[in-house]
Amino acid sequence: MMKKGRKTYGRNRKHNGHLLMMSAPAIIWFVLFCYVPMFGAAFAFKNFTPKPGESLVRNLFVNSRWCGFENFSFLVRSSDMSNILFNTLFYNVIFLVAGIAVPVVLAILLTEIHGKRFLGVVQMVLLLPYFLSWVIVGYCLYGFLATDEGLVNHVLKLLGSAGVQWYQSPKYWRGILIATGLWKSTGYSMVIYLCAITSIDRTLYESASLDGAGFWDRVRYITLPQLLPTIITIFILQIGSLLNSDFGLFYQVPLDSDSLASVTQTLDVYVYKALMQQANFSYSSAASFLQSFIGCILLVTAHVIISKMGDQDSVGV
Amino acid sequence: MAVIFALCITGCASSSAIGKDPAGGDIINLRFVTYDNGSVPLDAKEVIAAANKVSAEKIGVTINLEFQSKEKINLIMASGEYYDMIFTSSWINPYDKFAPAGMFYDITDLVKSETPALYESVGEYWDCAKVDGRIYAVPTLKDMGAEDMFRFNSDYYEGKKGMTIPERMDFAQLEPYLAAYKDDFPDKYPLAMDKSGVAGYYNCVQRVVDPIIVIPYGQDTPKAVPFWECTEIMDRYRLLHKWYEAGYIHPDAATIDSTAADKTFPVRAGVAWKGYMGYSNPADWGFNVKTSVYDGPFLSRSSEQGAMTAICAGCDEEHATAALKYLELLAIDRKFRDILGYGIEGKHFNYLKNGTVLRTATGSERYNTKLYQTGSGVNASVESISEDVLSDPDQWEKVYEGYRQDGIYSKTGDFYYDPTPKEDIITALTAIYNGYAAELRTGTSNPDKVIPEIKARMEKAGLDELVSDIQEKLDESLRK
Incomplete structure (x- = not known):
């Protein structure tokens, strides 16, 4: 038993060496940017009082005292924390569901396009918004929604309506934000599903067609089941960031308009607004520690539940 | 997390150096961090080199002047990074938060013994820098109200x-x-x-x-x-x-x-x-x-704290003295003050006949700083906006006179x-x-x-x- 194990290990090591080398840049990146900075979590529990001219590590661990959960108190002091948490979860759940459903549907539809050139154009058009920064998206949207010079209000006025003060009318913004968010992210996630669909064995489709399966049957009995592992992978990855939100979408796109705060304020936006003037790094760390901690619990829970459901493919995630 | 990592990277810099000047004495180089007011002037390096040539000769001190954003200054303070002089005020890098916390050098005695001319020039405005009777920064004389x-x-x-x-x-x-x-x-x-x-x-x-x-x-x-x-x-x-x-x-x-x-x-x-x-x-x-x-x-205290320069609490006395000497030179030597204020004469600005200065096109574009960023406004020459529209070269006396007469003072x-x-x-x-x-x-x-x-x-x-x-x-x- 031992002998066999060692032999397999030796062979695996030789075999895996190449793979390890290929993934080395990613591993190094993770160590440098995700694991090494983790000591900074201590900021959240320290009353950080640096002495000028001393090293950061010394300032953090020697010159600052532990203060328990004091740094978290600013989060509970806010009277609209429940609204902020609701917004964060509301948008994230919608993006979790729609952010999977929309690209999957689009990817399936795209596979039905047979003209190569047209397919390329459609893919590019869908992918392009992903590369725009939120600041630019925010101002493009302003071009549409500006009260005076905006395109939408011009059209509304032509139709005889008075026009809307968009940036002062919160009721429209849940929809606007969800639409903008999806518009920007869909193309990119779609590429992932498109790849997964391409790798499905073509013979499955051929034999299904021979057996008389139509488009819907093929989608239902072949494409979706084959896509499931990818979908689950993405789902698990997303669920870990359920308390994080896309800061650009919620801060830049509404142009930080005060009236819209009730529907645009997510945890990240709140923390930014609260700390922008103070530069209190212990507070920011406390907030991001909380997000990461809850995210980690959610991720592990989702992983365990899905593994228990017997889907072996997700275990590899 | 990104913020924290940025802290790690910037946290361990130290830049104060001692070199030899041609005459044989030691030249002290100081890291002077100031507020960038939105952008870093393009010709900053050239201007600082010109200023350093003069200050090295006169007092044996040179500076490495950095124009930094509000966020970066916050980071420098929060991470305990080393600097020699830094911009502090009631609105950027809050003095009343950091001075009581012991982040700045106590200059109360040093400024009187080492740089009496500087002490004299600030006069009644020292009050705005007092924290329980001690002084931790030099107020910049400019528009105080x-x-x-x-x-x-x-x-x-x-x-x-x-x-x-x-x-x-x-x-x-x-x-x-x-x-x-x-x-x-x-x-x-x-x-x-x-x-x-x-x-x-x-x-x-x-x-x-x-x-x-x-x-x-x-x-x-x-x-x-x-x-x-x-x-x-x-x-x-x-x-x-x-x-x-x-x-x-x-x-x-x-x-x-x-x-x-x-x-x-x-x-x-x-x-x-x-x-x-x-x-x-x-x-x-x-x-x-x-x-x-x-x-x-x-x-009020806060309007008078509009711009100040503090010295790092981690400085030794030699560097603190050098920093004060530098601030003193800025406060009493007008020609020298104009270099950091307006740039290089002939390139960035010219003197007009009534003693005011006029920025050249190059100056307006490549070294357009505000006076408060680099030192005393009162000791700098007054800026005119064209050869026809001349400013009053003695405007500051009138401004301060106006404060005494019409000023609404905080109690x-x-x-x-x-x-x-x-x-x-x-x-x-x-x-x-x-x-x-x-x-x-x-x-x-x-x-x-x-x-x-x-x-x-x-x-x-x-x-x-x-x-x-x-x-x-x-x-x-x-x-x-």
Whole structure:
């Protein structure tokens, strides 16, 4: 038993060496940017009082005292924390569901396009918004929604309506934000599903067609089941960031308009607004520690539940 | 996390060095961090090299001057990074937070013994730098009180409309000017307004916890109150809302970042001092500009702390002395002061015959710093805006004379509030305030509707606890 194990290990090591080398840049990146900075979590529990001219590590661990959960108190002091948490979860759940459903549907539809050139154009058009920064998206949207010079209000006025003060009318913004968010992210996630669909064995489709399966049957009995592992992978990855939100979408796109705060304020936006003037790094760390901690619990829970459901493919995630 | 990592990278820098000067003595090089006011001047390196040549010869000190953003300065302070001199004030890198925390060098005795001329030059303004009687920074002599003004297109108002623009006016007196323009151009908005509001409208109060807790001027026994209990501020918010409704202010003002590019506005606001010509160059605007002061000058600890230079608490005495010597040279040697202020003579600026300076095109483009960023404003030559429009070379004497005569002085003395113990409340209040601020100051929202809302939310977040703590400290300080 031992002998066999060692032999397999030796062979695996030789075999895996190449793979390890290929993934080395990613591993190094993770160590440098995700694991090494983790000591900074201590900021959240320290009353950080640096002495000028001393090293950061010394300032953090020697010159600052532990203060328990004091740094978290600013989060509970806010009277609209429940609204902020609701917004964060509301948008994230919608993006979790729609952010999977929309690209999957689009990817399936795209596979039905047979003209190569047209397919390329459609893919590019869908992918392009992903590369725009939120600041630019925010101002493009302003071009549409500006009260005076905006395109939408011009059209509304032509139709005889008075026009809307968009940036002062919160009721429209849940929809606007969800639409903008999806518009920007869909193309990119779609590429992932498109790849997964391409790798499905073509013979499955051929034999299904021979057996008389139509488009819907093929989608239902072949494409979706084959896509499931990818979908689950993405789902698990997303669920870990359920308390994080896309800061650009919620801060830049509404142009930080005060009236819209009730529907645009997510945890990240709140923390930014609260700390922008103070530069209190212990507070920011406390907030991001909380997000990461809850995210980690959610991720592990989702992983365990899905593994228990017997889907072996997700275990590899 | 990204912030924390940035801290790790920047946290361990040290840059003070000692070199040999040609004459054989030691030259001390100092890291001088100043506020960049939005951008780093392109020719900074060249100008600093020119200044270093002079200062090395005169006092054996050179500087490595860095123009840094507010965020970067916050980071330098928070990570305990080493510097020799740093910009501090009531609005960037808050002095009253860091000086009591022991972040700055105590220069009380050193400045008297090593640089008596510097000590002499600052005079009565040392008071604004005192924390329990000790001094931790050198106040920069510049405009020490806030004078808030409206800037009018005088070609339009005086020339075309025949209206007069008085030297002083009330905030409310602006209304007919706005109305006149709106009548002529119904599609335009007369009052330039972006999300930061009318420049200087808030200077009529002393800000203790900026901008939520204020102390109005002119009270015999100063009281700290939330801003909505100050009638002056509330009246302004009501007026602005009225103007917004009347169409004098752009409907999206609360989301507009800057109106600088649109030169058509006939009314803007600004904060400056008597004799300041920077707003008045017709070449910049395409019309003649006339200013009218609507507020001030207000003088308080916080206005006098508009710009200061502090020395790092981690410095040894040699470096601290060198830093003071450098600041002294800036405060007494006008030619040297003009280098850091305006650049290299002949390239970035020229002296005019009345002793004022005129920036060249290169200077305006490649080294256009504000004087307060690099040292004394009073000791620098006064800037003219063209060869025809000369400034008064002795303007500062008049400005300071004006403070003595018309100045509205705070009665809180050397009171300061250290925010550290109540920081969690302040953070929560700031977040609430930031959810209303832009719409209040642009007139977008109706103050009588939103203030009760703000009040209720702030009270829940611990406002009363904060106010009574401030009042307690204030009373204690006044008793001394």
